Amino acid sequence: MTTAVKAGAASTSDTPGPILRVESLTTSFRSGGAWHPAVRDVSFDLARHETLALVGESGCGKSMTALSIMGLVPKPAGRIAGGHIWFEGEDLTQLDDEAMRRIRGDRISMIFQEPMTSLNPVLTVGFQVAEALFYHRGMSGREADRMALDLLEQVKIPSARRRFADYPHQFSGGMRQRVMIAIALACRPQVLLADEPTTALDVTIQAEVLALLAELKTAYGMSMVFITHNLGVVAAIADRVAVMYAGEIVEIATVRELFRRPTHPYTELLMRSIPRVDRNIAELETIQGQVPSISAMPPGCRFAPRCPLREPRCEAAPPPLAGRSGHHVRCVVRAGA
Amino acid sequence: MSRGAAIAAPRRGFVHALRELRRAFNTNITSWIGLGVFLAIVLFAVLAPVIAPFDPYEQHIIDRLKGPDATYWFGTDAFGRDILSRLLHGARYSLVIGSVATVSAMIIGSAIGIVSGYVGGRVDLAVMQVMDVLMSFPSLIMGLMIVAVLGPSMGNLIFAIALTAIAPFARIARAPTIVIKQRDFIEACRALGFSDLRIMVVHILPNVMAEILVLGTLWLATSIRVEASLSFIGLGLKPPIPSWGGMVREGFEVILDSAWLSIFPSLAILLIIFALNMLGDGLRDAVDPKLRGGE
Known part of the structure; x- marks a missing residue:
């Protein structure tokens, strides 16, 4: 293509395994003298050349997950309280500021929402x-x-x-x-974190920018974490999807699988609240209630207070993210079914 | 990291700031007048050795205290020295002392203000407390104290004047820095892994340059005035150096008989300060709405 493409050939693209592995990441914020997790026990792998979408409503922790990877959690109000972020054999959570600065913008880049x-x-x-x-x-x-x-x-x-x-x-x-x-x-980054890059744009421009991103991702051989609250965009650009709710991943699967069999009740409700042109729906569904505040999380399943399938055991203990063949769900009711 | 590039950005920012100022200029006639008068004075000062009719130190004993005439346009002083020639040469001292002091204060003050605003927290609080103390002294009093302690010399004069001007520059640079550091493009800079130093020099400084330049114009006037005042009370440049403040003072003793001795240097001081204030005020008015609205 051009000099830019030739120049920065990723030196490490041949090592096997995921390019980025987030392991039980917990990022906490101080509020009223106590630390509260805004991101809790988030784990995912980002394969090479893969696009993973992080989906969820405002304040669900998807942007904070990206900032944690970048080492840009605002200090001193916030901190990475636990977990690991493996990138090319290094744990980013253990690097000092100087080493992290050299990685940012060079090997891991980020695009923000507000152009x-x-x-x-x-x-x-x-x-x-x-x-x-x-x-x-x-x-x-x-x-x-x-x-x-x-x-x-x-x-x-x-x-x-x-x-x-x-x-x-x-x-x-x-x-x-x-x-x-x-x-x-x-600098031809290996990983691009795109934080709602099209949200502030007109719909027609959105499509152009998405197409451009997809094209450049392939041309540059990058992996991408794409943050959005728009499931339509997810279908257009992502390979896999992680649905986040109240700081946790509640469901993670390939795009095809997730759209075909949304399993977590929250995912299901999200899907039903998308306007569709191919179906005649008189009224869009909404999800009752609100995301619990960061300092008042329920002890069990965080979605339980709003969940139509709530059972007593949901509120007893936090459900694990479980499943098989790449489709994991954080729901005791559905996982058992 | 390439040093050339690090220098290029402030230069481009500087170009942008100048462009802003020029746009401000085009709508503001007083700025043009101020600039014209100021540049004329600078030109006279630069050309003083060429255009001055006499040596400023040359004494014409026979022509002592002569009023303005065809030979001595602005008259002569008690030693028979040509007032016009002394004024032209005096302009060089005023401008050099004023501008060196102002530019030093501008650089040091802006650096303090930007770092303080960028770092924030307790550092910011402490630095600004010190600046408040500095600002609580009127610049003339402050200059007077310093020169009185260190002794009158051109270097001390510049030091004294610069020290009084640091605090205002620190303040004018700090306020917008606090606003700018919270803007998205600074977060974007961090996401690109830029160092704090680079963010301050390359990304914040150009954004506050216009305000700093405007204040610089106004403080140049103040610096020249303080220099003249200190020279007037005998703490500035020593005779026989032709400083404007000193000339006013020398003329003061004979003001009833030979008023021109004081009047012409006073008019010169008045003219340059007036010109710089017109320039600075015009620029400030023009830059202000932009400050409030952002880009």
Whole structure:
């Protein structure tokens, strides 16, 4: 393709096993003198070249999971309280700030939700794309500029050469998100964490950006964690899905499997609350109640208070994530069925 | 990491800040007048050795205390030295002392303000307490104390004036830093693994540059005024150096008979301060709405 694609061939892409393995991750926040987990016992593997979607409503811990992987949990209010994040044989939770900084933006990158505010308003777009290159790769300004231009062309910015020295306010939301993608991909990361990258965009632009991400993911041989609350987007882009509720993964399966047999009651209710064009539904279902507050989690199943299938044993102890052939569910009622 | 690139960003930010200021300029006639007058003074100062009709130290004993005439346009002083020539050369001292002091204060103060605002917490609290103490002294009093302790010399004068100006720069840089560090693009910088130093220099500094430059213009006026005041009370440049404040003072003794001795240097001080304030005020008015609205 272009120089960018050739230059950064991932050195470690041949080692077997998942590129990223999150093991019983717990990220806690201090509130009122006590630590409360916002992410609890989250485990998943991200295979090479795979796209894993993290789905859930606002505040379910999906963004905090991504920030934990990046080592960007806001201190001192928050901390990783337990678990491991294995990336290329290293436990990211054990690395010091300096080592983590070298990984961020280079081998693991992140795209944020808000393209309108995620670019520095007083620096040119070209410079901002080039910056990671000379920071992490020690390129000269000219080399980095040439490669940045190449990246802008790859993310399909029209007349990229002419727009190289433009400022972010001269770009539309969709174009800015393309620039953000170019920045995130500059150093050819092995893992891309995309935190609702299309949520702030118009629907038509969303589809374009999703297609672009999927295309670049393949071209770059990346693995991706895609965070969204939109199940339609999941179907379009992901290989596997992890559904999160109140800081826990409640169900994890391949996209096909999850859409065919949503097993956890929460997943099932989520599916039913999607507007469908192919069916005539008079009224969309909603899920009764609210997510429990971080400081007032039920002792048993966290979804129990809102669950239509609630049984006494649900509230006794937290249910384990169990299942077989890659389809795991955190529900004692359904798992036993 | 490439040093060239690290320097490139503030430069581009600087370019952007200047562009902002130019846009502000185009809608503001007083800024243009202020800038024009100031640049004219700078030009006269630079060209002083060439355009001054006499040597500023040359004494014409026969022509002592002569009023303005065709030979001595602004008259002569008690030693028969040409006032115009002394004014032109004096402008060099005023501008050099004022600008060196202001630029030093600008650099040190902005650095303190940005670091303090970025780090936050107790460090910020402590630093700002110190700045508040510094600010509680009027700049003239502060300058007076320092020069009185260290003794009058050009270096001490610059040091004294710079020290009084650090706190305002620290404050003007800190306030927007606190706002900017919470914006998404700073989080994006962290996600790219940039160091705190890089975030402050490359990403925050260009965002606060416009405000710092505006304050710099206003403080240049203040610095020149403080220098003139200190020279007036004898704590500034020593005679026979032609400092404007010193010239006003020398003329003061004969003000009833030969008013021009004081009047012309006073007018010069007035003119430059007026010009810089017009410039600074115009710029501030123009930059302010942008500060409130963001980009």
